[in-house]
Amino acid sequence: MTVIGFLSVSPVQEGSLAPAVAHAVAALDEYDVTYETTPMGTVIEATDVDELLAAVGAAHTAVDGDRVSTFLKIDDKRTSETSAADKVDAVERELGRPPRRER
Template sequence: MTVIAFLSVAPVTEDSMASEVAKAVAALDDFDVSYETTPMGTTIEADSADELFAAAHAAHEAVDGDRVSTFLKIDDKRTREQRAREKVESVERELGREAKRDRD
């Protein structure tokens, strides 16, 4: 089984969050997960929900601050294996092009 999730961890602050977000992303390296960081969060893939929850919890705990906001959205497709990239490829097939648009 592959469990896919979207994780966003951030301190509640007016200052830059980059250094704290970097701590959250670095914490994922201690787990058997793959991930891709985007401007709004990180997509994570794990072989089990337990591994995914452990990684997300570690990312949450890695962030310092009086208040930390964490959002975790999980897609646990139990009928077959599916990687995050496959989900994007399905959308791209429907679009007939790459699902990306760069703004100049």
């Protein structure tokens, strides 16, 4: 089984969030997950929901601050093996082109 999560972790603060996001992303390296960071969050893939939640908890804890905001969306499709790349590939097939537009 593959569980896909979309994670956004940040302290509630002014200024650049990059240092805090870097701490959260680095914390994921301690877990058996794959991930890709995007401008709006990080897509995480794990073999089961427990591993995903452990990694997310570590990412949340790694961010220092008086107040930390964490958003998590989980896709736990239990009837088949579908990776994040498979999902993007399916959209690409439907579009007939890469699902990306450059300015």
